[in-house]
Every structure is written in structure tokens, then in C-alpha cells.
Amino acid sequence: MGALPSISIAIVGSGGAGALTAADALLEAAGAAGWHGLFTRTMGPQIRGGEAAGLLRLAIHPVECLPDHFDLLIGIDWLNAHRFGAEIKLGPQTLVISDPGSGEPPPIVTQSAARVVEIPMKEMAKAVLDGRANMIALGIAGRLLGFTTEQVFAPIEKRLAHKGATAIEASRAGILVGFGAAAGIDFDRHLAAPTPNSARRWLLSGNEATALGAIRGGIRFAAAYPITPATEILEWLAPNLVKVGGTLLQAEDELAAINMIIGSSFGGTPALTATSGPGLSLMIEALGLATAAEIPVVVVDVMRGGPSTGIPTKSEQGDLNIAIYGLHGDAPHLVLAPQSVGDCLFTTQWATYLAEVLQAPAIILSDQFMGQSRAAIERPADVAFIGARTLAADIAGAYKRYAMAVNGVSPMAIPGTSGGQYTADGLTHSERGTPTSGAADHSAQLDKRRDKLEHFNFGDHWASVEGNGNLAVITWGSLTGAAREAAGRAVADGIDARVVAPRLLSPVRPEQMTAALEGVKRILVVEQTHGGQFHKYLRAHYDLPAPVRVFHRPGPLPITAGEIHRAIMGWK
Amino acid sequence: MSSVNKRLAAKPADYKSGEKPIWCPGCGDHHVLMSFTRAFAQLGLPSEQIAVISGIGCSSRIPAYTNCYGFHGVHGRSLALAAGLKVTRPDLTVVVASGDGDGYSIGGNHFLHACRRNIDMTYVVMDNHIYGMTKGQPSPTTEPEFDTALSPGGTRVRPFHPLVIALASGANFIARCFSGQPNETAEVLVEAIRHPGFSFVEILSPCVTFRPDEKAWKDLVRPAPVAPTNDQGKAARRLMTDDGFNVGILYRGNRTPFQAMVGTCNTDLLELEKDFEL
Ligand SMILES: Cc1ncc(C[n+]2csc(CCOP(=O)(O)OP(=O)(O)O)c2C)c(N)n1
Numbered sequence: 001m002g003a004l005p006s007i008s009i010a011i012v013g014s015g016g017a018g019a020l021t022a023a024d025a026l027l028e029a030a031g032a033a034g035w036h037g038l039f040t041r042t043m044g045p046q047i048r049g050g051e052a053a054g055l056l057r058l059a060i061h062p063v064e065c066l067p068d069h070f071d072l073l074i075g076i077d078w079l080n081a082h083r084f085g086a087e088i089k090l091g092p093q094t095l096v097i098s099d100p101g102s103g104e105p106p107p108i109v110t111q112s113a114a115r116v117v118e119i120p121m122k123e124m125a126k127a128v129l130d131g132r133a134n135m136i137a138l139g140i141a142g143r144l145l146g147f148t149t150e151q152v153f154a155p156i157e158k159r160l161a162h163k164g165a166t167a168i169e170a171s172r173a174g175i176l177v178g179f180g181a182a183a184g185i186d187f188d189r190h191l192a193a194p195t196p197n198s199a200r201r202w203l204l205s206g207n208e209a210t211a212l213g214a215i216r217g218g219i220r221f222a223a224a225y226p227i228t229p230a231t232e233i234l235e236w237l238a239p240n241l242v243k244v245g246g247t248l249l250q251a252e253d254e255l256a257a258i259n260m261i262i263g264s265s266f267g268g269t270p271a272l273t274a275t276s277g278p279g280l281s282l283m284i285e286a287l288g289l290a291t292a293a294e295i296p297v298v299v300v301d302v303m304r305g306g307p308s309t310g311i312p313t314k315s316e317q318g319d320l321n322i323a324i325y326g327l328h329g330d331a332p333h334l335v336l337a338p339q340s341v342g343d344c345l346f347t348t349q350w351a352t353y354l355a356e357v358l359q360a361p362a363i364i365l366s367d368q369f370m371g372q373s374r375a376a377i378e379r380p381a382d383v384a385f386i387g388a389r390t391l392a393a394d395i396a397g398a399y400k401r402y403a404m405a406v407n408g409v410s411p412m413a414i415p416g417t418s419g420g421q422y423t424a425d426g427l428t429h430s431e432r433g434t435p436t437s438g439a440a441d442h443s444a445q446l447d448k449r450r451d452k453l454e455h456f457n458f459g460d461h462w463a464s465v466e467g468n469g470n471l472a473v474i475t476w477g478s479l480t481g482a483a484r485e486a487a488g489r490a491v492a493d494g495i496d497a498r499v500v501a502p503r504l505l506s507p508v509r510p511e512q513m514t515a516a517l518e519g520v521k522r523i524l525v526v527e528q529t530h531g532g533q534f535h536k537y538l539r540a541h542y543d544l545p546a547p548v549r550v551f552h553r554p555g556p557l558p559i560t561a562g563e564i565h566r567a568i569m570g571w572k
Numbered sequence: 573m574s575s576v577n578k579r580l581a582a583k584p585a586d587y588k589s590g591e592k593p594i595w596c597p598g599c600g601d602h603h604v605l606m607s608f609t610r611a612f613a614q615l616g617l618p619s620e621q622i623a624v625i626s627g628i629g630c631s632s633r634i635p636a637y638t639n640c641y642g643f644h645g646v647h648g649r650s651l652a653l654a655a656g657l658k659v660t661r662p663d664l665t666v667v668v669a670s671g672d673g674d675g676y677s678i679g680g681n682h683f684l685h686a687c688r689r690n691i692d693m694t695y696v697v698m699d700n701h702i703y704g705m706t707k708g709q710p711s712p713t714t715e716p717e718f719d720t721a722l723s724p725g726g727t728r729v730r731p732f733h734p735l736v737i738a739l740a741s742g743a744n745f746i747a748r749c750f751s752g753q754p755n756e757t758a759e760v761l762v763e764a765i766r767h768p769g770f771s772f773v774e775i776l777s778p779c780v781t782f783r784p785d786e787k788a789w790k791d792l793v794r795p796a797p798v799a800p801t802n803d804q805g806k807a808a809r810r811l812m813t814d815d816g817f818n819v820g821i822l823y824r825g826n827r828t829p830f831q832a833m834v835g836t837c838n839t840d841l842l843e844l845e846k847d848f849e850l
């Protein structure tokens with residue numbers, strides 16, 4: 001078999017076996033050598049320890065979804081590995097490395113056509129001073145994938161720098177033993193050489209990309225209440241906001257967090273919080289306040305399985321409804337969704353810019369899959385979106401905070417500005433900001449807040465529109481990568497397909513959608529919900545000019561390109 | 573309080589917005605407003621340097637009646653909103669206004685954490701032992717036997733002791749005032765605003781409409797018989813044992829106010845990216 005554009009590896013082990021360290025090191029080695037990659041971790045329910053699987057896909061092109069099948073599976077041991085059965089699909093092309101000292105491989109292996117090679121990794125590790133089986137596994141994987149020992153060793157050396165020379169030496173020795181053990185194995189699935197690229201790759205998670213995007217967009221204050229799978233955003237911001245003159249405050253709950261960021265923004269400092277479904281539910285009332293009082297804030301919801309506590313460590317797209325329709329009253333606000341790890345940076349930066357410019361709250365719907373996956377990517381391009389709200393300065397005469405303006409955006413006075421004193425209010429108010437229950441003021445201010453969003457020119461970033469085939473796959477969020485890959489395969493199979501994935505979910509863009517769907521004959525809607533929320537949303541707001549089919553299912557398993565491809569090909 | 577240039581010879585009227593309060597005639601909150609503007613005038617602060625932040629309730633309507641920056645937010649969350657404002661704008665003088673329902677019931681958790689956090693701000697609760705705005709339901713400070721439509725025959729639930737809770741939670745300044753004494757109240761507010769850290773001022777402010785019995789408060793209040801203490805043990809005993817009508821400054825702590833982590837603003841954003849480069 002010749003060189004492949006993409007290759008996938010799974011490394012599993014019980015608690016403390018170090019499967020994730022080995023997989024992460026492999027991703028870093030590949031990234032440093034110029035490949036792209038995506039690494040997701042999947043774990044048992046234990047808080048710490050417990051069985052873990054590192055799922056890794058490396059490629060010569062950007063990787064935004066997991067593979068249908070894995071090429072290589074290494075079981076450092078097989079304790080509880082059956083739990084990952086549904087997530088690690090093997091085929092006849094799969095090579096499984098199994099340690100004969102750790103029992104029978106699980107049914108995912110024995111019931112597949114995969115080829116099994118036994119290597120006593122634990123025994124080999126014992127022969128190395130302070131040796132660990134995961135370094136043997138890393139060496140095996142490195143050798144089979146065609147890396148040099150130095151390439152594989154470098155990321156480990158970096159991770160162990162603080163542990164001293166003995167630990168580093170033990171790992172190097174383990175990796176070398178692994179390389180030796182894999183020498184005789186015949187494995188012909190090789191990754192094609194990366195396209196030469198002088199720029200250094202970035203290695204980061206979607207949550208980290210989100211946090212950096214926030215700072216690039218101008219966020220200088222964050223309020224934090226921890227929740228899986230959003231916490232990493234807050235933990236990255238804590239030290240890094242301080243580096244740019246901002247700060248983070250830990251809130252007592254999400255009710256406080258959202259109100260803290262409203263307070264910060266009222267004072268002129270762009271502010272963000274990050275949460276997941278349960279926290280977003282608690283923030284909804286105050287998001288209505290930010291809408292009514294026209295205070296820009298950014299709330300990132302890293303979606304997980306729901307409702308209620310749901311599946312905290314797994315992805316789903318079920319918060320679409322609450323994000324768009326959850327606020328009481330008529331409360332137009334921004335809802336955006338990034339489409340990949342790298343796009344978390346762009347979308348968060350853009351959302352911050354939009355919130356500031358439009359003086360409205362923005363909800364960003366990220367999800368566990370892209371939030372917690374780590375990817376080796378090209379450095380996301382610099383974009384000019386830096387939040388700058390229209391401020392009221394040099395105020396002469398009576399200041400009207402909510403004055404009718406052509407574009408609906410009225411200059412905002414920041415405390416300290418002489419003559420700009422006003423009281424921000426969630427009560428229906430006049431242009432001056434004073435409470436009223438009059439019909440004229442009520443509808444004028446409702447119009448103002450609707451129009452400033454609807455009439456804004458969001459440009460091409462509102463969606464990814466790719467291809468012009470007559471079958472349109474409409475999807476959103478982290479499914480965009482899988483849909484793109486599925487459409488690509490369909491095109492190769494002779495089906496003319498295009499992908500339409502809105503990044504801006506609210507306000508809706510009917511004209512742009514009509515243009516994006518020009519000429520389609522069939523529409524396949526793809527989403528990861530049980531109830532088909534996105535399909536209903538599309539039906540409510542958009543003209544879908546062709547027969548529609550919906551492929552949707554809930555988490556916890558990621559929707560793969562293979563499933564979407566089958567849904568396309570099965571539509572006869 | 574922040575050290576901004578003082579505008580000397582300010583008058584209370586300079587701090588009024590001219591907006592007509594919605595309060596019932598005779599409501600204690602009219603006097604609280606008077607105390608606010610007197611205190612601001614005495615401090616001589618430029619009104620644009622003051623932010624008055626509130627939640628929901630009759631009492632929470634106070635910001636718009638001042639000529640300061642104001643925020644009339646959602647029910648119970650004023651302290652959180654004020655915290656976000658003050659840590660990012662330490663130059664402002666932040667005064668938070670609340671009611672016994674807003675501050676002790678729906679906002680009770682924020683009260684504990686605001687005391688603990690000890691951010692430099694002043695928290696005023698206009699306590700009328702009732703939900704005024706929603707027309708007479710019991711609040712956490714309502715007497716157990718007080719009869720209401722929602723609690724026929726009374727709640728039979730022990731009232732909450734806000735001052736003791738503030739002390740136990742770490743408030744750095746604790747006072748009780750009576751709205752019917754606007755000059756004394758203004759004096760206490762001046763002290764509260766000047767005191768570093770989180771200052772808590774409970775103002776007994778009668779609801780003449782749903783608690784006409786509270787008109788008797790004017791005969792019950794008396795100046796606290798002893799000077800303020802900085803000893804938490806002593807303060808705890810006094811607060812636990814007084815009958816709720818001793819007014820004046822009751823506790824002045826010396827905790828260091830909350831200091832937000834702040835760095836320099838001139839770090840190149842490209843520096844942050846280094847974390848991610850391979
Ligand atoms: C989330 C929410 N729940 C309930 C209400 C209704 N509500 C408005 S004011 C209030 C109680 C106010 O009582 P208090 O804080 O004591 O203020 P007072 O009117 O007595 O000054 C309630 C329950 C509301 N506005 N928001």
C-alpha cells in the first residue's frame with residue numbers, strides 16, 4: 001500500500017498506564033514534523049485515573065473529525081477497554097498491538113478482522129530502569145508510523161524537563177526498546193510526507209483557541225464558575241488576562257458570573273464568561289437584562305450531553321434551542337458557533353467584536369468535541385476584528401443613552417464621563433433610559449434592538465459555503481468537518497455535493513441562505529441532537545427549496561464522516 | 573472610596589436626578605435617597621465618579637433618582653454586577669442598594685460571598701421586613717407571626733439576622749441606621765464609603781403601605797450604647813443580643829480589601845501565542 005493522506009491511531013490503557021501521554025506526544029511529534037492532527041481523549045467516569053483512550057488522527061491536510069476506522073490500536077493493557085468499543089472501530093486493515101501479559105483483547109478486537117501482534121510491553125518495560133510500558137507503546141507507534149526516535153522523544157523530553165535526567169533517560173530507553181520491538185512488524189500504512197511549510201504548527205485545544213480569540217477580540221475581564229467541559233477556557237484566561245492588563249474573578253455561581261461581566265462591560269471593560277448547559281440555564285435571565293440594557297457581553301457555552309447534568313464529558317448540540325429561544329420576551333441577541341478547533345479562535349474573536357459593536361450579548365455555542373480536542377493546525381490568520389463600541393464623549397445637553405439612531409446603535413456613556421450619567425435598566429425605558437410602560441417607547445426600543453442586529457452587514461463570515469453541488473449538506477458547529485469530509489467522498493463517488501454551515505445562528509440571514517442554496521435539488525440536514533433542533537430552526541427561519549432529509553442522533557458518540565457519507569449515498 | 577479630585581461645596585441637590593420617585597408617600601425610602609445625596613455631597617465626589625447599583629424592589633429603584641451612573645439590574649444580583657464593575661474600574665465609588673427580599677432572599681448567596689470577598693464598596697439594604705413591590709409577602713426578616721396572604725397566620729419561620737451573617741462572612745464595616753434619621757444615616761454612609769473593603773449598612777426603612785406597624789420604629793430606635801468595635805468576638809455578642817434597634821456603626825474591621833490580580837497592559841499579544849507554537 002502506498003502513502004496515505006491520513007492515518008489513525010488509538011492507544012488505550014487503564015488508569016495510570018499513560019495512554020494519553022503517549023498519544024499526546026505522538027500528536028506533538030507529528031505537528032512538529034509538519035503534519036496536521038487531531039487528538040481526543042476519552043475516559044471512564046472516574047475523576048482521576050481509570051481507563052483512558054487517546055484517539056489520534058494525523059494527516060497531510062487539516063483534520064477536523066475522527067476517522068471511521070483506526071489503522072493502529074495499541075492496548076498497553078485491556079482493563080475495561082470494552083468501554084471504548086463503540087468509539088474505536090477496527091477493520092481488516094487494522095493492526096492491533098496487544099500485551100500477552102494483560103489478558104485477552106476485548107471483543108472490539110476479537111470480533112473484528114483486525115490482525116493482532118503480541119508484544120510484551122510490560123515485561124520489556126521491566127527490563128528498563130524505571131521503565132514504563134507507555135513509552136514502549138510510544139516507541140512502537142513511532143516506528144510503525146515512520147518517525148525517527150528523536151522526533152518521538154522530543155515532546156517527552158519537554159514534558160519531563162522538570163522531573164530530571166533519570167526520568168528522561170528512562171523514557172528514552174523505553175522508546176528505543178519500543179522502536180526495536182516494532183522493527184520486524186509488517187505494517188504498510190504510511191502517512192504521506194507533509195507539504196513543506198515554513199510556518200510552525202500550533203498545538204492547542206478548542207477551549208484554548210477560544211480563550212485566545214477572546215483576548216484578541218478585546219476581552220479584558222472574565223468571571224468564572226467551573227464546569228466541564230468549559231473550565232479550560234477560564235483556566236487559560238486566569239494567568240493570561242493578567243498579562244494583558246485584565247483580570248479574572250471567580251464567581252460564587254453562574255448567576256454571579258453573568259452579572260459580573262455585565263458590571264464590567266457597563267464600566268467599559270469588554271467581558272466574557274464560559275460555561276456549559278447547566279450554567280447557561282442560570283445565566284438566561286441576566287442575558288435578557290444585557291439585551292434590554294444594551295450591554296455587550298460574551299458567553300461561551302461548551303455544549304455537553306443534556307438535559308440536566310447529562311453527560312458532562314461528551315459532546316452534543318442540544319443547547320441550540322435555549323441559546324436562540326431561551327430568553328423571555330422578545331430579546332434579539334447574537335448566537336454564533338465555531339466549526340473547528342482553529343475556528344474557535346476566529347469565531348470568539350468575531351463574536352466579541354460583534355457584541356461590542358452592536359452593544360448586544362453574544363452566546364457562542366462551542367462543544368465538548370472541539371473544546372477538549374487538541375489539534376495540530378496552521379496558525380489561525382490574524383483578522384482585524386477588535387471590539388470597539390461607539391462611546392459617548394463630549395456630551396452637551398441632555399444625554400440620551402438609548403437615542404434612536406439610524407443603525408440602532410446609540411453611543412454609550414461609560415461611568416466617569418461627565419454629563420453621560422444614566423441608569424441602565426431592564427425595565428422598558430425611554431430614549432433617556434427612564435422607566436416607562438408606554439406602548440410607543442416599548443415598541444420603539446424593541447425595534448431599535450432588533451434592527452441594529454438585522455441590518456448589520458455580517459459579511460461572508462456568516463457561514464461556510466463550500467461547493468455548488470445539487471445536494472446540500474446543511475450542518476453546524478463541530479460537525480462541519482465531518483460533513484465536509486463526507487461531501488468530499490460523495491463527490492469522489494460521483495454525487496455533486498455542497499456544504500452549508502452557518503457560523504452565525506442568530507440573527508438569521510435569509511437572503512444569504514437563499515443564495516447559498518441556489519440550485520439545490522436535495523437537502524440533507526445533519527446535527528447531533530435527539531430532537532432535531534437544528535432542522536426545526538432551519539424550517540422556522542429559512543426557505544428550504546428542495547426535498548429535505550434529516551440525519552440526527554444524540555451523543556455521546558461523535559458523528560463520523562462515514563455516517564454522513566452513508567446518509568448521502570443511501571438517498572436514492 | 574477612591575481618591576478622585578474632590579469637588580468642594582457640593583450640595584445634595586447636585587446628586588438628584590429630578591426624576592420623581594414611584595414610592596408611596598411616607599415610604600422610608602424617600603429619606604434614604606435624601607441620606608444618599610447628603611452623603612455624596614459631604615464626600616464631595618463628582619457624581620459621574622459614583623455608580624449606584626441595585627436589583628429589583630421598591631428600594632432598588634433608587635439609582636435613577638440620583639444623578640450618578642446607575643444600574644437597575646435583575647432581582648438579587650446587584651452585588652455580583654457591582655463586583656465586576658469595581659474590580660475593573662477601581663477608580664469609581666460603588667454603592668449598592670438593595671431590599672430585604674432582593675438582598676437576603678434571592679440574593680442571599682451573593683451577600684455571603686460579597687462579605688467574604690471584601691471588595692471596596694458599600695452595600696446598603698433598605699430593610700422593611702416585607703416584599704413591598706410585590707405587595708406584602710414575607711421576607712427573610714419578617715417576624716414569624718406576621719400575617720400575610722401568602723403566609724396566613726405567619727410564616728412560623730425564624731427571621732434571618734443580616735448583621736451577624738455579614739460579620740461571620742467577613743464584612744469589614746457593619747452599621748444599622750433608621751431612615752427617619754437622614755442626617756445620622758448620611759454620616760454613617762460617609763464613613764461606610766470611606767472605610768476600605770466591603771461596608772454593610774442596613775437601613776430600617778418602613779413600608780408604610782404593607783407594614784403600617786413600622787411607623788412605630790421611630791420610637792424604638794436608639795443610638796447603640798457603646799462605641800464601634802474592631803473585635804469580631806465582641807461585635808458578634810453585641811449583634812446577637814441586641815433587639816435590632818441599636819443604630820450607628822457597630823463594627824469596623826481592618827481586613828485588607830480585595831486586590832484583583834492585574835498586570836501590565838502592554839504585553840504583546842504575540843507573546844501569548846508562544847504557548848501554542850510547536
Ligand atoms: C426573578 C424574579 N422573581 C421575582 C420577582 C418579583 N419581585 C419583584 S420585587 C420583589 C421583592 C422585593 O422585595 P424587597 O427586596 O424587600 O424590596 P422592597 O420592595 O420591599 O423595597 C419580588 C419578589 C422579580 N422581579 N424577579
Ligand code: SF4
Binds near residue numbers: 594598599700779782
Ligand atoms: S410599597 Fe412599601 S416599600 Fe414600596 S414604596 Fe410603598 S411604602 Fe415604600
Ligand SMILES: [Mg+2]
Binds near residue numbers: 629699700701703704
Ligand atoms: Mg423589602
